[in-house]
Amino acid sequence: MKQIQSLFEARWMSSLIFLILLFLITGIADPAFLSYSNIISCFNTATMYTLLAVGIAFVIMTGEIDVSIGATLGLTAAMTGLIAQRDGSVVVMLLVVMVVGAVIGLVNGLGVAYFGVPSLIFTLGTNSVVRGLVYIMTDGRTVENFGGTIASYGNKTLFAQITVYYAIAVALVAIAHFVLTRTRKGKYFIAVGDNAGGANLVGISVLGTKILAYVLCGLFAGIGGFVFASKYGQVMTVAGNGYEMTAIAACVLGGVSLSGGLGNMVGAAIGAVIMSSISRLLVFIGLPSTYDNTITGVMLIVIVVVDALAQRRSIEMSRRKRLLSRTAENTPEGGVKA
Amino acid sequence: MAENVHGQSCVPRLQISGICKAFGQNVVLKGIDLSVRAGEVLALIGGNGAGKSTLMKIIMGIYTCDRGEIRIDGQVAKLGKPAASLAAGVYLVPQEPLLFPNMTVLENILMGFHEKESELKKRLSQHMQELGFQLNLQRKANTLSIAEQQLVELLRGLMRDARILILDEPTSALTFGEVQALFKVVQDLKRKGISMIYITHRLNEVFEIATDVAIMRDGVITLEGPVENFTKDMLIAGLLPQDADVQQNDRAYEPVRYSELKPVMQVKALTGYGFKDITFDLYPGEILGIAGVVGAGRTELISTIFGRDKTLSGQVILDGKDITGLPTKRVLEEGINFVPEDRHRHGLFRIRSISSNTTSALLNSVKIGRINMNRSQQKRIAKQYADDFRTKIVSLEDLIGSLSGGNQQKVVIARALSTMPKVVILDEPTRGIDAAARSDVYNIIRQLKEAGVAVLMVSSDIEEVVELADRAITVFQGRINGEFSREEITQDVLTSASFGIGQERKVRV
Numbered sequence: 001m002k003q004i005q006s007l008f009e010a011r012w013m014s015s016l017i018f019l020i021l022l023f024l025i026t027g028i029a030d031p032a033f034l035s036y037s038n039i040i041s042c043f044n045t046a047t048m049y050t051l052l053a054v055g056i057a058f059v060i061m062t063g064e065i066d067v068s069i070g071a072t073l074g075l076t077a078a079m080t081g082l083i084a085q086r087d088g089s090v091v092v093m094l095l096v097v098m099v100v101g102a103v104i105g106l107v108n109g110l111g112v113a114y115f116g117v118p119s120l121i122f123t124l125g126t127n128s129v130v131r132g133l134v135y136i137m138t139d140g141r142t143v144e145n146f147g148g149t150i151a152s153y154g155n156k157t158l159f160a161q162i163t164v165y166y167a168i169a170v171a172l173v174a175i176a177h178f179v180l181t182r183t184r185k186g187k188y189f190i191a192v193g194d195n196a197g198g199a200n201l202v203g204i205s206v207l208g209t210k211i212l213a214y215v216l217c218g219l220f221a222g223i224g225g226f227v228f229a230s231k232y233g234q235v236m237t238v239a240g241n242g243y244e245m246t247a248i249a250a251c252v253l254g255g256v257s258l259s260g261g262l263g264n265m266v267g268a269a270i271g272a273v274i275m276s277s278i279s280r281l282l283v284f285i286g287l288p289s290t291y292d293n294t295i296t297g298v299m300l301i302v303i304v305v306v307d308a309l310a311q312r313r314s315i316e317m318s319r320r321k322r323l324l325s326r327t328a329e330n331t332p333e334g335g336v337k338a
Numbered sequence: 339m340a341e342n343v344h345g346q347s348c349v350p351r352l353q354i355s356g357i358c359k360a361f362g363q364n365v366v367l368k369g370i371d372l373s374v375r376a377g378e379v380l381a382l383i384g385g386n387g388a389g390k391s392t393l394m395k396i397i398m399g400i401y402t403c404d405r406g407e408i409r410i411d412g413q414v415a416k417l418g419k420p421a422a423s424l425a426a427g428v429y430l431v432p433q434e435p436l437l438f439p440n441m442t443v444l445e446n447i448l449m450g451f452h453e454k455e456s457e458l459k460k461r462l463s464q465h466m467q468e469l470g471f472q473l474n475l476q477r478k479a480n481t482l483s484i485a486e487q488q489l490v491e492l493l494r495g496l497m498r499d500a501r502i503l504i505l506d507e508p509t510s511a512l513t514f515g516e517v518q519a520l521f522k523v524v525q526d527l528k529r530k531g532i533s534m535i536y537i538t539h540r541l542n543e544v545f546e547i548a549t550d551v552a553i554m555r556d557g558v559i560t561l562e563g564p565v566e567n568f569t570k571d572m573l574i575a576g577l578l579p580q581d582a583d584v585q586q587n588d589r590a591y592e593p594v595r596y597s598e599l600k601p602v603m604q605v606k607a608l609t610g611y612g613f614k615d616i617t618f619d620l621y622p623g624e625i626l627g628i629a630g631v632v633g634a635g636r637t638e639l640i641s642t643i644f645g646r647d648k649t650l651s652g653q654v655i656l657d658g659k660d661i662t663g664l665p666t667k668r669v670l671e672e673g674i675n676f677v678p679e680d681r682h683r684h685g686l687f688r689i690r691s692i693s694s695n696t697t698s699a700l701l702n703s704v705k706i707g708r709i710n711m712n713r714s715q716q717k718r719i720a721k722q723y724a725d726d727f728r729t730k731i732v733s734l735e736d737l738i739g740s741l742s743g744g745n746q747q748k749v750v751i752a753r754a755l756s757t758m759p760k761v762v763i764l765d766e767p768t769r770g771i772d773a774a775a776r777s778d779v780y781n782i783i784r785q786l787k788e789a790g791v792a793v794l795m796v797s798s799d800i801e802e803v804v805e806l807a808d809r810a811i812t813v814f815q816g817r818i819n820g821e822f823s824r825e826e827i828t829q830d831v832l833t834s835a836s837f838g839i840g841q842e843r844k845v846r847v
Contacts, residue, residue, distance in 0.1 A: 184452065185646055191438050198436030200400070202450035202494065203421035261440050315480070323612030323638060
């Protein structure tokens with residue numbers, strides 16, 4: 001009973017309810033939406049956002065931000081394509097994307113945690129650098145015509161129409177969730193975001209934890225790049241542009257607090273599904289897809305504002321309650337009636 | 339120490355020798371020697387900027403020292419990061435407990451450990467039993483009171499088998515009952531042979547719980563030894579700079595003629611969050627002291643008058659005009675100004691110049707120009723106050739952050755005055771200010787009074803109220819429980835009333 005209660009208090013639970021509500025409302029507008037294959041494809045299309053959201057959730061939980069993951073995804077996707085054009089093996093591709101992603105993350109981590117540059121500024125810088133590398137590496141041309149094994153994986157389903165990649169993403173979410181909630185080091189991410197000074201004082205390395213968060217973030221973006229190339233079979237120079245915003249929005253929708261110290265991976269993954277479903281929902285509701293960005297933007301702002309207000313209110317309420325208890329009539333020890 | 343009452347070996351638990359530390363040009367520690375034995379409580383006192391915090395941060399491994407040596411149980415300890423200090427058995431309970439607000443108490447205590455959770459829990463409940471703590475481990479840390487947060491911090495330290503606990507002003511935010519509970523814990527820990535460094539500004543506490551005392555001033559230890567060897571006056575003398583002419587206050591200035599005056603501000607049965615049924619009058623040219631312990635509701639009272647919190651019932655009348663519940667901007671315009679307790683959070687624009695800070699309350703007035711700011715006027719005002727208040731500055735264009743605490747406070751008071759208020763509310767005007775600057779601030783407050791401004795002064799420092807106030811009220815648990823005329827004000831009377839000890843409410847004649 002207690003566990004069920006705490007389940008409902010969990011922040012990700014409200015995002016799940018929100019997701020179900022969105023689906024139901026769309027279903028009312030057009031019952032065709034509620035078909036199994038349609039709903040499953042909402043999840044399948046969320047694969048890349050899920051990977052990015054889980055990666056960036058590590059960073060956001062430590063109280064920082066990373067806006068370079070879209071470019072990282074683009075670069076690693078282009079590299080995957082280039083290797084595929086040369087008939088390289090999948091193992092090589094995976095190794096390359098993970099190493100490249102992790103190195104970009106390391107650079108971000110050092111810049112933010114070691115040199116103390118504000119994370120938005122620093123990762124905006126790496127975003128440009130990495131995007132620039134895509135142009136250099138591809139001569140500004142779309143990487144395409146790479147066939148072979150990786151293109152054929154793209155939309156392969158595992159069972160019940162779930163794609164292999166989404167299944168892998170879900171597995172990674174589960175692992176990340178386990179690490180975050182069940183391991184000691186995993187809790188450090190939340191601790192650092194919750195109170196960096198306090199973390200330092202109990203012997204947690206704030207520097208190391210932040211760097212690790214960025215490395216993991218880059219790693220997930222790298223894997224995302226591989227999935228991108230495999231899914232679409234061609235990589236434009238602007239591939240992944242704007243994905244960072246979607247991933248951040250997914251985290252926020254999933255209850256990961258932008259000020260750090262709150263949230264979990266399940267929420268971020270659900271948020272990713274919400275974000276990737278929006279354009280599909282619009283089609284069913286009958287709005288043109290040009291509304292897509294505006295609606296997600298409005299939704300994001302509303303949720304962030306509501307969250308901030310709710311938090312402020314609860315802090316204020318507990319303060320007032322505490323103060324009122326001081327002047328309560330029955331004053332215990334040493335009370336003097338004026 | 340010849341007579342070792344605790345019978346421990348002669349090797350001190352913690353021995354610090356020749357610690358020096360400078361931040362750039364600023365030399366903070368100039369060769370500190372200190373030692374603490376098992377079961378000793380060393381009270382460390384000293385003004386702001388004396389270097390106490392820096393020294394503690396070095397022991398805790400947050401800073402590294404430039405020179406000197408730290409020995410723990412006779413072994414040279416290589417500190418330099420908190421993990422190393424923790425491993426060596428040092429734990430710092432900071433003034434503002436640094437918990438993880440979104441985590442449970444249990445998670446907070448166990449964070450950073452590597453052992454099995456079940457074992458840790460067993461040890462934790464053992465510690466809690468020994469000390470008689472009762473705390474729901476599943477509560478979120480952001481629901482804890484400051485006192486409870488400190489208990490969590492102490493448990494964290496004990497769980498790490500800390501043998502050297504550093505308590506940084508632990509009582510500064512506690513109520514009287516909580517302070518007594520904390521002292522009991524300190525006594526228990528002392529019996530268990532744990533060494534403590536107890537940083538405080540309250541001299542009474544030194545005699546209550548410390549075994550030894552050390553005074554720090556300007557980066558050196560000026561006085562050290564067993565508590566029995568000192569009296570309060572000796573400690574005060576040790577805190578004062580040698581060249582300061584110690585002024586004895588004779589309180590020989592003109593008494594306020596209340597019969598000829600009309601109150602400028604009347605507070606009638608004001609009730610808000612943290613205080614109830616507060617009634618008093620404030621007259622021009624007087625200093626009304628509001629005494630009481632931290633947490634009695636005084637800060638809440640004045641921030642409510644100043645429009646920063648909601649009024650539940652009652653009235654505030656300024657010059658015949660009802661200003662109850664007006665927003666801060668309007669309250670300011672009506673002629674009340676406020677010098678906050680926390681200079682840094684509410685008082686200063688840290689990266690602006692001294693002159694900008696002095697005139698920042700005038701930005702809305704025509705005095706320094708509506709659109710194009712009149713820089714020379716701004717400078718003139720700032721210079722006048724700097725001269726009047728004897729603020730030690732090199733240039734008015736220096737950043738406010740480069741000033742010492744006392745001089746910063748002078749700038750904040752100057753700013754409050756620049757609006758020519760009828761009423762000035764001062765919240766803990768000399769908190770964290772060294773003795774020399776303190777007497778300057780006192781002079782400024784007296785100047786205010788002579789200029790006919792009504793001064794409402796909240797202070798936890800009873801001596802301060804005794805020295806300055808024409809009248810005083812005491813607040814206990816959110817209510818006024820005593821009102822005293824100048825003749826009645828003594829340290830004893832105010833102290834006992836602040837702690838809620840048997841006072842009939844007296845009505846001023």
